[in-house]
Amino acid sequence: MKKTFFIMFSFLLALGTMAQENDKSKYQGHTDQNKFKQMKDLLPTPNEQRTASGAPGHQYTQQKVDYVMDIRLDEKNSQIHGDEKITYHNNSKDYLEYLWLQLDQNVRAANSKTPDINSDSFNAAFNGPQSFTKSNLEKPFEGGFNIEYVKNADGSPLSYLINQTMMRINLAKPLAPGETFDFQIKWWYNINDYFNDGGRSGYEPFPDGNKCYTIAQFFPRLCVYNNVEGWQNMQFWGRSEFALEFGDYDVKITVPSDHIMEATGELQNEKEVLTAKQRKRWEEARKTYDNPVFIVTQEEAIENEKGRATDTKTWHYKANNVRDFAFATSRKYIWDAMAVNINGHNVMAVSLYPKEGNPLWEEHSTRVVANTLEEYSKLTFDYPYSKAVSVNADRQGMEYPMICFNFGRPSADGTYSERLKHGMIGVITHEVGHNFFPMIVNSDERQWTWMDEGLNSFVETLAELDYDPNFDTGNLPKDIVRYMSGDQKFLSPIMSQGDYVHQFGPNAYTKPAAGLYMLRHTIMGEELFDYAFRTYAQRWMFKHPTPADFFRTMEDASAMDLDWFWRGWFYTTDVTDIGIKEVKQYYLTDQPTEAAKKFAEQRNFNLEGRQLVYYAEAGDNFDPKNAKKASDFPFLNEYINGLSPEEKAELKEAPSYFYQVTFEKPGGLVMPIIAEISYADGTKERKTFPAQIWRYDENEINKVFKTDKEITSIVVDPDLETADVDTTNNAWPQETQQTDFEKFKNEMKN
């Protein structure tokens, strides 16, 4: 049989190459370095709390923490005072000797070590009068928590210790599994001017003395305790965000009576804090799905901000199953809301903004909130909370359950650039989107920034493209090339703890988002990706997922081995660079080629008298003019004629053109090869070879193309889907690419 002969032929060829490499240094061993090596060495061993499929296991437990708080804003002194009652539920199987709480405000305390860990120097330093005064003349801000007491439920003092931003409660006896512990803390702190001094929350001052307060990380909050980190009590240095337990909140907030407020949770005492008119408008808003309804109009807000109430009002909120609580309050706020139908249940999209945010905010904010809830719900789960609020806070962009603070201010004359509008739409989508990651799919932000920022930036990208298909999201694979092709000294793998990462934004936001976009669009396809991604989100709703849970779920729900992708994209700083090294055209001939002759000779194999088809390259002893067609070989025709009619019916037309393409991969990442083939008749064809094509040789592979039409060009990754850092090797024939520089120079001439 001819088939056997060909198999033998290739076997001999393989033996030949092996013999040549029979050299002692070749016996030097090595461990498995293959790009497709499974992630057993990187992922924790699955257990009964976290299964190998990436789901929570049957022994999965999670602590619960409930808070009852009385909060008072002292507007005159810009202070917050709080009375906090905490109920800690130990749902774990462990005895706890102590509890840890986070005191985030201490990052601004006079004795904070955060400024101490930043190096500074005078090299080339210059200051304008404002920053000189700030850094040389101003007294340090007296920030940080002042703890008035920590008490047991019965009022007796409770022992505690403060280590920077962490507070340990020393329990008299270990808290047993299944038990709860009640205690109370009284505290106050000076609110920072976040606008001038920085911070995720604080107040923004206005020239008339009014302030907009956006208040968060404002109360001692329990750390997460689990079987992954023990207590997650890594210090808060100011960058890597939070890890928090879910629980129920009952919060009363007392502010000047002319303030308008929004907060996490449902307002319990509408009648006491809202006017009849405002309540009527709320009723209207709950039934309005197409346009925001004003609860407080701009005219009313302008009138309101002129006064300074001396009496107070107490707003009462309850929120169940949330991981945190935040609020915004000011007499400057305009307030609008509209209903969104999320799969049959009503959610309110709400905005709060000073007049300085208009006309941009009344036009876009609430609509963007609504669009975000709809889009994210499609890709994850139905938004389970009753509302999502977007608060305008200049220079801000920060998320909390049901409420977030976002920048976006037109100039004084009300005009704004498209860039500002896009920035504002982007930030609202992003921060509202954080309700899903990490407010509900509650990953550990202190440890893994990418798990909330990266996943969120990815879904944000899809939501923005839905709001406006031409939106420049900045999160696509092509957008990360600049970062990934940068100096390796300043790159870190995505799987790095955020506090020591050089380029935090590209590292923890853009690169994971671009990677997931690539996974969905190029590697897995939308159907497989979306099912797996939704499975992850639904499995880990109101729970604490880890990176392994995400990686495992994506594979488990899709039957795709993605270990190579996680390993490369998340655990290394390798880059994609795939190119075409060479393209050889082959012709059919009945004359033995030099290569065939040499091969046969080495093996004492006589080609004489054999009926063989040879593939010949143009050159040396072969002129393409002498090329034959498949139909020119009598023995081939004879063979075909000998087939049964059924077998003949199965045959197709013989190809006329034969090419061997050598793809090279200078980049360290393995990726699918996307090749766009152009034919002489002007038609084009796309061929995609899965990343596994690199499994035997990750530097170079050959692929044969047999076609009916002449190939005129081949381009690798024509749509820039794989973040290829060097596209100069992507085309055959090598395009004498006009550089961008020359293109621009020519444009300028014309």
Next chain:
Amino acid sequence: MKFYKLILLALVFPLVAFTGLHKYYVSLTQVDYNEKSQALQITMNVFIDDMEMAMNKTYNKSFNLFTDKEPKDSGTYFEEYLKKHFKVKLEGKEMTYKYIGRKYEGDVVYFYLEIEHVPDVKTIEIENTTLMEFFDLQKNLVKLKVKGKFDSLMLTKDNAKGVLNF
């Protein structure tokens, strides 16, 4: 949170904060030696917001970049600003470059600069202090491609110039 640029203000102001106007990247300058045309071709990209802020403060004028209100002669100011902050020395000698123009794309402005009549590049020194007077943590990355060789410099306020040999 959204990742913003106020990280740059972190040294100016004592406390860490991450607000600002957009994601923070370094500026990127690509320097290519084009042997055929014997020219050093330079493309620098910077975030528009940063550049606008720097220009407004430097020239005490509202530039409103990439809007209808951008002054017609903004190119003259760009040229002046860049000549002050971006310097190239070849074989130890300071070179003058031509400001070809600028292009806006998304959040970024691209500047095109060219040094002509360069028969060879052996030693090149680049100084780039663009935006550093306003942002203490500004990083200006310079990538070079000369005679098939690649190299790069990460310039910071403490270390605003670098020399490379090809």
